[in-house]
Amino acid sequence: MKKNLGKILLFLIFPFVLSANTDLATYSLVSNKKNVYIKEAVEITFTAVQKDHTDEMFFFLEPKKSDSYAIQLLDKDTKKISYHNQTTTFKYLLFPLKEGDIDIDFDFTIKAASDDAVAQIYMGGRNNVKWIETTDTNVKIKPIRLHVKPLKEDVDLVGDFAITSKIHSTNVNSYGSANIKYYLSGTGYDDKKFTPIKSIEGVTIFSEAADEHLKSTKEGYEIKREFSYALVGKKDFKIPSIQIKVYSPKQNRYYTLSTKEYDIKVSAIDPKTLLDDKEYPEGKSYDFSTLKEITIALLIFFAGFMTAKVTPNIQFKKSLKKEKFKDIKDAKTPKELILVLLQNYKNRSIEAYINELERLEYKESDKNFKEIKTEILKKIM
Structure with missing residues (x-):
């Protein structure tokens, strides 16, 4: 069971105790550019590495909304290094929308769960899954500052x-x-x-x-x-x-x-x-x-x-459907489809499908990927 603890599904986690700052992990937040023009693409990478190996640990990162930029998740990758030791990397695509110095701020949360809490999800059958109790820590991280230069000419x-x-x-x-x-x-x-x-x-x-x-x-x-x-x-x-x-x-x-x-x-x-x-x-x-x-x-x-x-x-309904749903149809893996849903369909009440896709990704579900995709399309069309 311990070998598979790194695959614990995110949807099985809920906050148990909210605590202040703690030295649970090391992290880095970097961008591939610091001086950019308006609407120039910037890649931001955040990496968290577990430091305290007492419990299982899960990392969550959410960019704060701002009129100064548009930001979108490119990829999230979690690697199990050893027992109670993992690292997670988030990659974001950002476009600055205003000139001057702008700060890119994130909410970083660490969720820790004991072995006993994790073991609860394996009790009973598939329909009797337990929720994991976690200790949540909100970590204040220093935002990235970009210097955004105005364009010298008006462009389309x-x-x-x-x-x-x-x-x-x-x-x-x-x-x-x-x-x-x-x-x-x-x-x-x-x-x-x-x-x-x-x-x-x-x-x-x-x-x-x-x-x-x-x-x-x-x-x-x-x-x-x-x-x-x-x-x-x-x-x-x-x-x-x-x-x-x-x-x-x-x-x-x-x-x-x-x-x-x-x-x-x-x-x-x-x-x-x-x-x-x-x-x-x-x-x-x-x-x-x-x-x-x-x-x-x-x-x-x-x-x-x-x-x-x-x-x-609004565009014609036909073209709108083609534009919005083509990304779902083109997704080839559960992980790829999860990213598509998180990026483009947050407000469509698709949490249950994300949960099922996560279970499928970690081989905890016997459902067919194509069947899940068909259900999603029926839900949002």
């Missing part, structure tokens, strides 16, 4: 990015739409406010965005995002070349991304010529692609109208 993005575009056709009729897609890829700060097209005079714009890939790394977010637009106009219009200003902290340079310009030709069409009295196409040479284009345009128009009226600041 921070990082290393590329953008391309693809248009279906530059010739449409007055009942159709010009359908264009932009593909943003690269690594850096994930600015949700960025959009390739904001407005075009005389043109109604419907849009949606979907992430093909979004992953947090110590260099920033790896992003592959698709922006889809349906543009409807009654006369010829131009999709301008988009100039996107970017700063790369990695290369320490400012640069501009440019997209292609498109001239859209809009041809008038008489609705009476589309269908005759018998609702058949007029003439043998009628092009069914025209009717298909009109149908698609109307569907896009309706979807865009409903989105604009009902949820003006």
